[in-house]
Each structure stands twice: as C-alpha cells, then as structure tokens.
Amino acid sequence: xxxxxxxxxxxxLVKPYLKHFDPLREELTKADMRISLHExxxxxxxxxxxxxxxxxxxxxxxxxLALGYAxxxxxxxxxxxxxxxxxxxxxxxxxxxxxxxxxxxxxxKRKIENSLPFGTMYMATIASSGAPPAKMFKIISDFAxxxxxxxxxxRIYTDMEIFGMDIKTALQKAAARxxxxxxxDLLWGLSTIITTGGNMSDYLREKSKxxxxxxxxxxxxxxxxxxxxxxxxxxxxxxxxxxxLILSAVMTAISPTSSIISIQFFVIFIFLPMISLGFIFLSxxxxxxxx
Numbered sequence: 001x002x003x004x005x006x007x008x009x010x011x012x013l014v015k016p017y018l019k020h021f022d023p024l025r026e027e028l029t030k031a032d033m034r035i036s037l038h039e040x041x042x043x044x045x046x047x048x049x050x051x052x053x054x055x056x057x058x059x060x061x062x063x064x065l066a067l068g069y070a071x072x073x074x075x076x077x078x079x080x081x082x083x084x085x086x087x088x089x090x091x092x093x094x095x096x097x098x099x100x101x102x103x104x105x106x107x108x109k110r111k112i113e114n115s116l117p118f119g120t121m122y123m124a125t126i127a128s129s130g131a132p133p134a135k136m137f138k139i140i141s142d143f144a145x146x147x148x149x150x151x152x153x154x155r156i157y158t159d160m161e162i163f164g165m166d167i168k169t170a171l172q173k174a175a176a177r178x179x180x181x182x183x184x185d186l187l188w189g190l191s192t193i194i195t196t197g198g199n200m201s202d203y204l205r206e207k208s209k210x211x212x213x214x215x216x217x218x219x220x221x222x223x224x225x226x227x228x229x230x231x232x233x234x235x236x237x238x239x240x241x242x243x244x245l246i247l248s249a250v251m252t253a254i255s256p257t258s259s260i261i262s263i264q265f266f267v268i269f270i271f272l273p274m275i276s277l278g279f280i281f282l283s284x285x286x287x288x289x290x291x
Contacts, residue, residue, distance in 0.1 A: 006046035007039050014041045024098065030105035030179035032151070040101075048094040055086035108148050109179040114288060115149040116182055117211035124204035133167055133194060134160055152178055167194055182211065218288035225286060229279070237275050241267055 018038060025037045033040070059082030119140060126136045134157065140146065141154035152174060159170040168191050175187040186207055193203050245264060252260050 002046075003035060003039050003043055006043040010042040010045045010049070011038060014038070014045050017041075021098075024101060027101035027105055029177045031101040031108060032177075033101055033104065044094055044097040047097060048090045051093045052086050052090040055089055056083055058082075059085055105179040111148040112152060112178065112180040112183050114215075115146040116180070116186070117208060117215045119143075119146045119149045119153075120186065120204055120208035120211055124201055124208050127201040127204055133190070133200070149183070152183065167191075215288065222286060222288050226283060229282065233275075233279055237272070237279075241272055 015038065018041060021037060021041050024040065028035060028037065028040060035043075060079050063078035063082050122143070123136055123140060126139055127133075131139075137153050137157040137160070141150050141157050143150050146153075156170050156174045159165045159173060160167060165173070171187045171191040171194075175184045175191075178184050178187070189203060189207070190200065192198070193200050244267060248260050248264055252264075
C-alpha cells in the first residue's frame with residue numbers, strides 16, 4: 001500500500017533523477033527486495049516528506065509547551081527549532097533508506113556464507129548419490145536450517161522448473177544477484193562443471209572443505225576478539241562503574257548533593273544498560289554463526 005501511494009504521488013517527481021540512484025539498483029537485487037528502483041526512490045522521497053510534514057507541527061507544539069506560548073519570541077524559537085530538527089530527521093531518514101538495501105544485502109551475505117560450508121557438504125553428499133542437479137537444488141531448498149542459502153537455491157530451482165530455464169542460465173542468473181562472492185564463485189564453478197561434464201561431487205566436496213576451513217578460522221578469530229572485548233567490558237565498564245559508584249557514595253556522605261545522586265542514577269539505570277545492550281549487539285554482529 002505504501003509503495004503504491006508513494007509511486008502515485010512522487011513517481012513523476014523522482015523520475016528525472018533516477019540516474020543518480022543507479023548504485024541502488026544492484027543493492028536492491030542483492031538484498032532480495034522485490035521492488036523496482038523507481039518505486040523505491042519514490043518511497044524514500046515520500047517517507048522523508050512525511051517525516052517533515054508530520055514532525056514540524058508536532059515538534060512545534062511540544063517545544064511550544066516547553067518554552068511557553070506567552071511570548072512571541074518563544075513561539076518563533078519553537079517553530080524555528082522544530083523546523084531545524086524536523087529537517088535533520090528528514091535528511092537522516094532519506095540517508096537511512098538509501099543505505100538500508102546495502103545493509104540488508106550485507107546481512108544476507110553473512111547468513112549465506114555462514115551456511116555455505118554445511119550446505120555445500122550436503123550438496124556433495126546428494127551429488128555423490130547420482131541425483132541430478134535439479135533434484136539436489138530441490139532438496140537443499142526444502143531445508144529451512146540453511147536460511148538464506150536455502151532461499152537462494154530455491155530461486156534457482158524455481159527458475160528451472162517454473163520458468164523453464166536451462167541449468168546453466170539459472171546458475172548464472174543466481175550468481176549475478178547473490179550478495180555473496182563465495183556463493184557466486186560456487187555457482188560459476190558448478191556451471192562450468194555441468195557444461196564440461198566434470199565430476200560435480202568431487203568439486204562440491206573440495207569446496208566444502210575449503211569453506212569449512214574458512215569457517216574454523218572465523219570461529220577462532222571470533223573467540224580471540226570476544227576474549228579481548230570481554231576483558232575490556234569487565235575492566236572498563238563493570239569495574240570502572242563500581243569504582244565510580246563507591247567513590248561517589250563516599251563523596252555524597254561527606255558532602256551530599258543532588259547532582260551526584262543524579263549521576264549515580266544515570267550510570268546505574270541508563271549508562272550500564274545501554275552499554276550492555278551495545279555489547280550484546282556487537283557480539284552478535286561479529287558472530288560467525290547465523291543465530
């Protein structure tokens with residue numbers, strides 16, 4: 001619904017400028033976002049416009065209440081400040097939507113490559129049984145455990161069975177749209193092996209060994225990184241916060257002030273939870289496993 005409304009009212013406005021957004025076209029494909037460049041740029045413009053349209057009066061009202069409507073200067077300040085903030089939020093939303101497909105594609109790349117060692121090993125096992133490539137892709141696409149890799153393989157199978165593509169064309173099309181260079185290399189290799197009549201089972205087995213070796217290295221690197229981050233977290237955040245709270249408590253006993261109590265409240269209920277949450281996201285972001 002949002003895409004239709006945005007395209008209806010802003011499609012004509014952004015059409016002359018689409019050439020400036022060409023890099024987004026490839027990122028939309030890699031992110032598996034089933035939307036055209038024209039529609040997505042229209043959506044970006046529409047959402048940004050709505051942020052400005054709704055944010056300006058809302059912030060003007062809130063800031064007006066905070067500053068007071070009794071004086072003209074307060075009203076002018078509220079309107080000016082709210083417009084500045086709304087404009088900044090508008091630009092931020094436009095930039096965020098511009099980079100969202102790239103971030104989404106990076107996430108898909110990580111998930112595909114995390115599943116690739118195990119998926120390739122499973123494909124090698126199926127290929128060694130003498131099953132045709134189409135059957136192999138069908139079996140892998142039914143395994144939800146492989147996540148994004150299963151979805152990529154499912155699209156290959158769909159191109160072959162539903163749209164009638166030959167296997168070489170389907171593999172090359174998948175290689176062009178995937179965000180993972182490793183998976184792209186695997187698909188091009190499969191295309192060559194199938195075309196030349198090579199041993200697909202041996203090829204997949206060798207690739208699975210290489211991917212598994214990379215996966216082991218990433219696990220080792222992750223372990224070393226987490227050891228360093230945990231030491232930093234405990235030393236700087238936990239021990240540092242405890243030391244500060246003890247020191248501030250002693251200072252409060254000597255000379256009670258409300259400012260120290262406010263700082264203690266901030267450290268305990270805001271600073272520590274935010275830092276801990278950030279640490280959780282950091283550890284999840286660098287994790288070599290999908291979950």
